[in-house]
Amino acid sequence: QKEVEQNSGPLSVPEGAIASLNCTYSDRGSQSFFWYRQYSGKSPELIMFIYSNGDKEDGRFTAQLNKASQYVSLLIRDSQPSDSATYLCAALTSGTYKYIFGTGTRLKVLA
Amino acid sequence: EAQVTQNPRYLITVTGKKLTVTCSQNMNHEYMSWYRQDPGLGLRQIYYSMNVEVTDKGDVPEGYKVSRKEKRNFPLILESPSPNQTSLYFCASSLPGHKYNEQFFGPGTRLTVL
Numbered sequence: 001q002k003e004v005e006q007n008s009g010p011l012s013v014p015e016g017a018i019a020s021l022n023c024t025y026s027d028r029g030s031q032s033f034f035w036y037r038q039y040s041g042k043s044p045e046l047i048m049f050i051y052s053n054g055d056k057e058d059g060r061f062t063a064q065l066n067k068a069s070q071y072v073s074l075l076i077r078d079s080q081p082s083d084s085a086t087y088l089c090a091a092l093t094s095g096t097y098k099y100i101f102g103t104g105t106r107l108k109v110l111a
Numbered sequence: 112e113a114q115v116t117q118n119p120r121y122l123i124t125v126t127g128k129k130l131t132v133t134c135s136q137n138m139n140h141e142y143m144s145w146y147r148q149d150p151g152l153g154l155r156q157i158y159y160s161m162n163v164e165v166t167d168k169g170d171v172p173e174g175y176k177v178s179r180k181e182k183r184n185f186p187l188i189l190e191s192p193s194p195n196q197t198s199l200y201f202c203a204s205s206l207p208g209h210k211y212n213e214q215f216f217g218p219g220t221r222l223t224v225l
Contacts (some may be wrong), residue, residue: 044201099144111120
């Protein structure tokens with residue numbers, strides 16, 4: 001069974017701090033990875049995607065991928081209370097168009 | 112406005128009464144998918160479709176059917192709903208053929224089966 005694992009949290013950080021969210025995956029052939037943000041009662045929205053080893057930056061967000069360790073992370077700099085949400089990590093599995101989602105990490109940014 | 116729509120948004124039904132949840136997208140996306148979201152279990156893929164008349168099972172297809180007769184529509188059918196299908200359902204669409212494509216999600220359908 002292919003899996004994506006995340007710590008459910010909550011992860012609490014003070015406003016202005018860096019929030020670090022982590023995710024591991026079991027399918028070594030997975031090629032693309034996604035971070036979605038989901039506010040309570042709302043649908044997921046894409047924050048970042050990454051498919052190459054290393055870092056990818058977009059504004060306050062940085063995604064990191066380490067395929068050797070099967071590890072994906074999301075860093076949120078200068079965290080704001082509006083960043084408080086559940087962050088879902090997802091992998092597009094190898095050879096198919098099946099997506100595997102983690103259970104999500106709840107982030108709380110304290111004002 | 113580019114969007115994925117789902118209907119109904121809320122539905123309460125009884126065990127065994129067939130129901131259909133509709134999903135429609137106006138972005139000309141080939142790829143469409145259904146997910147269910149349950150507390151502690153995250154989003155789990157039910158079925159997906161790569162294009163018209165092409166569908167495939169996700170991780171939790173039991174008890175569900177889908178069809179893709181038109182590119183824009185991808186209805187989810189529960190022939191005989193059971194209480195364990197009580198969940199929040201999301202439809203999503205994207206362009207395939209890119210390994211880094213973004214899925215656009217509909218607003219969700221909250222289903223309760225009594």
